[in-house]
Amino acid sequence: MNIETLCENIYEDLEGYISSIESTYMGVSFTYETDHWDEHDKRVRFKIECEGVAESTLNLDAGGTFKLLNEHPILDEYTGDSGSLFFSSKPENPNEIIGLLYSAHLSYFGEWRELSKYLNTNISFGELLSSGNGSLATAPIKVLEIYKKAVSDYLKVNIIKSHANDGGFQLLLVEDTYIVCKKISVKYC
Structure with a gap:
């Protein structure tokens, strides 16, 4: 699973939310729990690891939609x-x-x-x-x-x-919160 695939499949009606956020040696990781987009009776959890974090407003319970952007007014500060x-x-x-x-x-x-x-x-x-x-x-x-x-x-x-500015940052929007970072990886938990 990669972040692009996750962004394509996560939508508001899946009742997803951030259940934990941790500071790591490389940046920030968070756990996202949601109904599966194809198997609605199945609940899944993802560990999303963000490296090279410049800024974040992520908070517990944020959920809904995911969008990965390379252009956004917030990113102007980093590019x-x-x-x-x-x-x-x-x-x-x-x-x-x-x-x-x-x-x-x-x-x-x-x-x-x-x-x-x-x-x-x-x-x-x-x-x-x-x-x-x-x-x-x-x-x-x-x-x-x-x-x-x-x-x-x-x-x-x-x-x-x-x-x-050195650039190379991307913005992951999770509902009305976000994280600005260099690299994002996703794995099932």
Whole structure:
């Protein structure tokens, strides 16, 4: 069994759920219990081992659908380039800037990421904008481009690349939780 096959066969009506989660030497492993997709009167358990884990929100009882993705807004942090978005002008209405950033962020990430993860929170945002220059956000370049587009009519902004991320990560969605890792293996328990 591999993760792709498991993802194709797991669906919500099978009453599956994560029954245990363990930290391992190589990453994270979890046990998933579910009705078998072909033999509905048979219950099966899988041990799913994730190596090279970068991030996880998996929790007990998460279940339903499985999706394995190589592209998702969460993965931007682990692929491509990252940097900072700087500004060098004073906005007429600082509150409008935060509203524009929030709307742009929400339309891209949905509920997957908080805006505060990327915004400069070293001082209040109002103070920062009133200063006339500084760093607005540090994030993946793809995200910074979205922010830049949202505020460029109101602020003079510039993106500076800081580093390239190594990539090679995948995202396994389990219902509304996820794990970002390099490698996933599956075996029956």
